[in-house]
Amino acid sequence: MRRIRLGSAAVAACLALLLAACGGGNDALEGGTQPNEQSTVTVGSTNFSEQLILAQMYAAVLEKAGVKVDTRLNLGAREVVFPALEKGDIDLLPEYNGSVLSFLDPKATQTTSEEVNTALAPLLDAKSLVALDESPAEDKDGWAVTKETADKYGLAKLSDLKGKAGQLVVGGPPELKTRPAGLPGLKKVYGIEDFKEFKSLDAGGPLTTSALNKGDIDVGRVFTTQGAIAANNWVLLEEDKPLEPAQNIVPIGRKDAMTDQVKQALNAISAKITTEELTKLNKLVDVDKEDPEKVANDWLTQQGLL
Amino acid sequence: MTVINQVVTWLTDPAQWSGPDGIPVRTLQHLYYSLLATAIAAAIALPIGVFIGHTGRGALIAVNLTNLGRAIPTLGIIILVFTLAGFGIVPVLVALVALAVPPIVTNSYIGVRSVDRDVREAAEGMGMRGRQVLWQVELPVAMPLIMAGIRTSAVQVVATATLAAFVGLGGLGRYLIDGLSQRDLAQVVGGAILVAVLALLTELVLGRVQALVVSPGVAGRGADAAVRAKVEKAA
Amino acid sequence: MTDSAAPVLAAELIRWEWVGRHLDDIRDALVQHVELTGLALLFGLLLAFPLALSAVQWPRLYGPILGVTGVLFTIPSLALFILLIPFTGLQIQTALIGLTIYTLLILVRNIVEGLRGVDNDVREAAQAMGYTRARQLFQVELPLALPVIIAGVRIATVTTIGLVTVTALIGWGGLGQLFIEGFTLNFSTPIVVGIVLSALLAFTADLLLVGLQHRLTPWARSGGG
Numbered sequence A: 001m002r003r004i005r006l007g008s009a010a011v012a013a014c015l016a017l018l019l020a021a022c023g024g025g026n027d028a029l030e031g032g033t034q035p036n037e038q039s040t041v042t043v044g045s046t047n048f049s050e051q052l053i054l055a056q057m058y059a060a061v062l063e064k065a066g067v068k069v070d071t072r073l074n075l076g077a078r079e080v081v082f083p084a085l086e087k088g089d090i091d092l093l094p095e096y097n098g099s100v101l102s103f104l105d106p107k108a109t110q111t112t113s114e115e116v117n118t119a120l121a122p123l124l125d126a127k128s129l130v131a132l133d134e135s136p137a138e139d140k141d142g143w144a145v146t147k148e149t150a151d152k153y154g155l156a157k158l159s160d161l162k163g164k165a166g167q168l169v170v171g172g173p174p175e176l177k178t179r180p181a182g183l184p185g186l187k188k189v190y191g192i193e194d195f196k197e198f199k200s201l202d203a204g205g206p207l208t209t210s211a212l213n214k215g216d217i218d219v220g221r222v223f224t225t226q227g228a229i230a231a232n233n234w235v236l237l238e239e240d241k242p243l244e245p246a247q248n249i250v251p252i253g254r255k256d257a258m259t260d261q262v263k264q265a266l267n268a269i270s271a272k273i274t275t276e277e278l279t280k281l282n283k284l285v286d287v288d289k290e291d292p293e294k295v296a297n298d299w300l301t302q303q304g305l306l
Numbered sequence B: 001m002t003v004i005n006q007v008v009t010w011l012t013d014p015a016q017w018s019g020p021d022g023i024p025v026r027t028l029q030h031l032y033y034s035l036l037a038t039a040i041a042a043a044i045a046l047p048i049g050v051f052i053g054h055t056g057r058g059a060l061i062a063v064n065l066t067n068l069g070r071a072i073p074t075l076g077i078i079i080l081v082f083t084l085a086g087f088g089i090v091p092v093l094v095a096l097v098a099l100a101v102p103p104i105v106t107n108s109y110i111g112v113r114s115v116d117r118d119v120r121e122a123a124e125g126m127g128m129r130g131r132q133v134l135w136q137v138e139l140p141v142a143m144p145l146i147m148a149g150i151r152t153s154a155v156q157v158v159a160t161a162t163l164a165a166f167v168g169l170g171g172l173g174r175y176l177i178d179g180l181s182q183r184d185l186a187q188v189v190g191g192a193i194l195v196a197v198l199a200l201l202t203e204l205v206l207g208r209v210q211a212l213v214v215s216p217g218v219a220g221r222g223a224d225a226a227v228r229a230k231v232e233k234a235a
Numbered sequence C: 001m002t003d004s005a006a007p008v009l010a011a012e013l014i015r016w017e018w019v020g021r022h023l024d025d026i027r028d029a030l031v032q033h034v035e036l037t038g039l040a041l042l043f044g045l046l047l048a049f050p051l052a053l054s055a056v057q058w059p060r061l062y063g064p065i066l067g068v069t070g071v072l073f074t075i076p077s078l079a080l081f082i083l084l085i086p087f088t089g090l091q092i093q094t095a096l097i098g099l100t101i102y103t104l105l106i107l108v109r110n111i112v113e114g115l116r117g118v119d120n121d122v123r124e125a126a127q128a129m130g131y132t133r134a135r136q137l138f139q140v141e142l143p144l145a146l147p148v149i150i151a152g153v154r155i156a157t158v159t160t161i162g163l164v165t166v167t168a169l170i171g172w173g174g175l176g177q178l179f180i181e182g183f184t185l186n187f188s189t190p191i192v193v194g195i196v197l198s199a200l201l202a203f204t205a206d207l208l209l210v211g212l213q214h215r216l217t218p219w220a221r222s223g224g225g
Helices: A006-023 A049-064 A078-087 A096-105 A113-125 A147-153 A183-190 A207-215 A227-231 A260-272 A275-287 A294-302 B002-014 B024-056 B059-070 B072-087 B090-113 B117-124 B129-162 B173-181 B185-213 B217-220 B225-234 C005-010 C017-021 C023-057 C057-076 C076-086 C092-116 C120-128 C133-170 C174-184 C188-216
Strands: A040-044 A068-074 A092-096 A128-132 A141-145 A169-172 A196-200 A219-223 A247-256
Touching: A040 A049, A040 A078, A049 A068, A049 A092, A049 A260, A049 A275, A049 A294, A068 B059, A078 A092, A078 A096, A078 A247, A078 B173, A078 C076, A092 A096, A141 A147, A196 A260, A207 A219, A207 B072, A207 B217, A207 C057, A227 A275, A247 A260, A275 A294, B002 B185, B024 B059, B024 B090, B024 B129, B024 B173, B024 B185, B059 B090, B059 C133, B059 C188, B072 B090, B072 C005, B072 C057, B072 C174, B090 B129, B117 B129, B129 B185, B129 C057, B173 B185, B173 C076, B185 C057, B185 C076, C017 C023, C017 C188, C023 C057, C023 C092, C023 C133, C023 C174, C023 C188, C057 C092, C076 C092, C076 C133, C092 C133, C120 C133, C133 C174, C133 C188, C174 C188
Parallel strands: A040 A068, A040 A092, A169 A196, A169 A219
Antiparallel strands: A092 A247, A128 A247, A141 A219
16 A cells, blocks of 8 residues: 655755745736835736827836846736735736726816826825826826717717717716716706716726627727727717816836836826827727737837837 | 624615615616526527437537536626627627537537436337437436526526626626725625625525426435436536 | 638637747746645645644634634735735735635645644544554554545545635736736736646646545545545
């Protein structure tokens, strides 16, 4: 009969593995678990194509500037990713100033870029984070309907929704129901009454896209630079009264990782990105199914940044 | 400790128990997806499992199907079908049915197969033909195992139907996804507790059904020791 | 027709050129998947044995342990991972703790079942022969319980391989990252690759464990599937 002996050596080996893994540093497993060294910058991103493009851009120029870079992309929603930034699991995120503000202060109502930045700075500072230069490019939150719906109900701007919302189903991320720039904002600024139904989907993601196209929702929360808008011939309802906050693209990073070298490299990108450029890049990824990394590198080369 | 307080508050808040986002509506949605998926799975899996058990053909697949079935990532299936079919209930159903079929096939097969040879021969000796042996002897005797398979599947389906919320539908998973978005830990915990309770209730209720459905002759006699062992192992 | 699914259906299910360009990413995802699974199983086993042994030693613990593990198993894995985030962030601990807990649940039950399944006569014979408790455990009971224990390890392995994909929602995921990528880019290729590879991984692991079982227990015909 075969003898099975758990030698003390085997037990010791197991314990050693246990301690090693818990020690928080196993190189073979995807980086980001190492303690923050001054030199390696970990660039993170949430899971939208625009995020992937921007993060790849940051990584590329940082590498060119001689900084050691690690990327952890596609990490999940902001609720999961931003705390990782605060904790130090990642050092840098491409962000949108308005969204971060309402993430950190759900009651925020500022709308212009200056107001948003001013309100944001102390909130970031308190978490040892800093926002670098913003770019002129903005990816704002918007509301879209299909061409058919627009024609049927005569919708071209947001105030056209007044009086018709009761017949329409609206869809978007869960927080749309409570955020000032969401449904409450439509009511307050435009006087738009309650919609027929609210479907909790995602923030400008595949769920909202599919639901809008299939007619499961009539009005969807979208991001203004999404490739899907043009590709699906949606109508982006014009914001004729100020509601949505500014959403300039801005790199947000941990203070101790944002050295002058890093800041210089990233600010160079921010200066050159425009809303039109960003929309074009998104289309390449969303519609033409090109690689975010390739699209980012091509654009950087064109702009002479790489 | 405050998290526990928050959860209790969330669960006992009367607002939580009414309206389209309330617990009753979400629970009903959850049960709807689960019931539909399990029913479809049973409709597909029972004939297959019973056929293989009765004829003995394809036994290798049937026996290993449960283990193979576990290898299919449900999250992947739901995302794939969503990407192909778009928004709606189809992705959820396909994924949950795929999850539920294997245990029912395996258990039905084992159940029918393990009917005592003597019993089968006695039935044939009495003049019963194949189909009669199946319906009047094999199936009733196999009932405990078949029900165990359905029960296992149903509980797994209830626990996994939370994925419906991932593709924008309802059900108790909504509390997990929305709780994450709204950074409302109490909602996530509350939702998780509700799902666990629902799954346990499913286990209990189907256990009762099993007791009712199994023929008293099979149960009362003190089923074959081998069958009983297989019930315990397969469940 | 502006249905976004139509162009995807029109294209093939898999764009092989995407696969070719992303072999590195796919390989990294696979490696991460294997590592997460391996570590979860390792810790699961290490933790499950003491728990199982105590349940066998003190039979009154068995009922509660069975009950608690049964209940914990019905908690949606996604909830568990989300709940760990405030504590361990996006580090690997979050994924590992969750995965290990589920592995633990499966293994404890099977180890206990295996040990309890050992014939009392055999135990008494060992005692009569003067075996100490420890020797009895390691040289008699565990070897006899091995088929059932390995059956449990098989189930735990395959289940964990599936659960690892869920950790994609908290920054890990192994092959699950391919699912998320395909989801957000509305692109079926990475999803299909992810499904096929994780199914193959589970299948392979299962086969290897069956082989291991045959080697370790030449005296026992392997039990049910």
